[in-house]
Amino acid sequence: MQNRYRNMIARFAGMGVLIAVILTPAPYHAQTQAQPAQPYRAPRTKDGKPDLNGIWQAVNSANWNIEGHGAAPGPFWQLGAEFSVPPGLGIVEGGPIPYKPEALEKKKENFADRMNRDPEIKCYLPGVPRAMYMPYPFQIIMSPQYIMMAFEYAGALRTVYMNHQDAPADSWMGWSNGHWEGETLVVDTTDFNDLSWFDRSGNFHSDALHVVERLTAVDKDHLNYEATIDDPKIFTRPWKISMPLYRIVEQNAQIIEYKCVEFSEDVLYGKLRKVPIK
C-alpha cells in the first residue's frame, strides 16, 4: 500500500515536471536547445589569441556612399550602366552623419567637385576606415607583435602594433595600436592627415580623426566589424559604422597586386603633357 502511494506520488511528480516543461514559454526552449546567447569562440593562434588570419572583404556599396542611397548614374554617360552607382542601405548607425553645418557644406562641395577632389581617382591611399570596405579583398597576417592588414587596392597596408608604440608622423593610413578584449580585436587609430575620404560621395574628416575599430569573429567565415568615428573639428559627436566582413573561401585565394598609379597619371599630369591628351 505504502509502495502504491509512493508510486502514485512519483507518477504525479513526473507528470508535474512534464507539465512544467510543456507550459514553459517557447523562447526558453529555444534558448536551452540552441544556446544562441553563448558567443562564438574563434579558433586560437599558437600564442592563444583569436585567429583572424585570412582574406576578408566587405560585401556592400559603402565605398560609393557610406550612408543609405539609391542607384544613380555614373559620372560619364558614355559608360551607361557600367560604373553607375549601386544602391545600398548604408553602414552608418542611427541616422545621418552628424556633420557641423560648415562641414556639411564642404561635404556637398566635395561631391559636386569630386572629379577633381576624390583621392581614389588619383590612386591615393584610402585611409581608415575606408580601406576596410572598399570592394576589394584584404588579408590579415597575425604575429604576436604585429597584425598586418594588406589591402589589394593600391597595395595599401596597415600595421597594428600590439605592443603600444607612438606614431612617428601623420600619415594616410594613420597609426594603429591594438589590444584584445576577449574575442574582440580593438584597434585604436590616430595621427591621420586630413586628405583621405570615407567614400566617393565626399564624406571626409580632418587630421583630428580618431577611429576605434572592433573586429570579432562571429563564426568561422564572418567577422563583425564596427568602428567609432570621432573628429571634433568636423562632427558634433562620435558616430558609428558597422558591417560584416566575409572570408574569401575560394581555394588558393590570394591578394593580387593592384597598382593603380599608372592608371591615374593622366588625371594627375595629363595637362602637363607636351602633346595634350585627346
Added chain:
Amino acid sequence: MSQRLFTPLGAILALVIIAAFLMPSPAAGQTVKSGTNALNVAPAPSAEAKPWVVGKTPDGQPDLQGYWSNNTITPLQRPNGVTKAFYTKEEFLEAATKQAERDGEEATPGTVEDVHYDHTQFGLDRTQATLTPDLRTSMIIDPENGKLPPMTPEGQKRAADRAAEKRKQGAQYDQAQNLSTTTRCIYMNAGPPMLPVAYNHTYQIVQSPGYVMILIEELHEVRIIPLDRRPHAPQNVRSWLGDSRGHWEGNTLVIETTNFNDKVAFQGSSQDVKVTERLTRTGDETIHYEFTVEDPHTWTQPWKAEMPFIKATGPIFEHACNEGNYSMSNMLAGARREEKRAAEAAAKKGNQ
C-alpha cells in the same frame, strides 16, 4: 643647404668609422651612432662565433621576423678593372670612402645643377643608414667574373626593340609616362630580387601560419608568400612583383617567383624570367640572401648573386610616394615653360 653642410662631414666621419671597422679589437665594427648623420658599417660576423641556432615562430617556422636592411656599397656587377671577388678591408675602406664622396658630390653651389634631394630631411640614403659589412666586389657570384652573362640574340633583339619603342614615345619630359618608374612612384627595385635602392632600404618580415610577409618600405610594397605548395596563379595574371610561392628547405626560405609583367624587364629580362630567392638567418643580426635568375630568352646561362640583410631599426614609415609626387608636376611644368620660352625667343628673333 643642409645637404651641402652635411656632406664633407659625412665623408670624414665615414673614414673614421670605417677605420674603426677595420680594427681587430672586439669592438670593431660596432655600429656607431653619432649626433650627426654618420656613415655606419654594421659589425662583421665573427669567424669564431658559436654556431647560430635559429629561433622558431609560434607555429614552428624558422624565425626571420624583424626589420632588415640591405644598404650596401656593393654593386650588382663587378666594376671594370676589379678582378677579385672580395676586397681586403683596406680596399673596402677605399671603395666605401669613394662612394661616400660620390654620394655627396656637389656641383657649384647656388646653381641649378646643385639642386638635389636633401636626404637628411626625408629619407636615409646610403651615407646615413647602416651599411652591410660585406666585402664582396659584386653581388653577382656566378658567372665567376661577377658580371651578367652574355645576352642571347633574342635578348639583344628585345633590348633594341624596347629602346626603339621608348624613342617613339618622345623625349624624357614630354609626358609622365616617359620618366622612370621610380620617378613615377610605380616600381623601385622591389624585385624580386630585392635590391637596395637610393634610400630607405628597409624591410619588415612578419610570419603567420602558412605565410611569410615581406613589407618593403619603398612604395609600401607587400609580398605575401604562401608556403602551402599551391600552384602559381594562371600565367595571364601578371604583375610588377610577380607571383611568389615559398617553401622551407631546412632553415632556408626558398621563394620562386614567376608571372612578371613585360614592363619590369629586370636587367633586360623577358616576362618569363624566373627568380628563385633563398633567405637563411645566419645570426641574430643577419640574413644571408641569395637569388638565381633564370631566363633562357635573355641570357646564355642562369646567374646568381648574394648579399646580406642586416638588422635595422623600426618602424617602417608610410612611403606615400604618388600622393606627394610634386617633383613630377614640377619637372613636366618646367619642361613646358622651357618650351614656351624657347618658342617666344624664336618668335622674337623672327620678328627682328
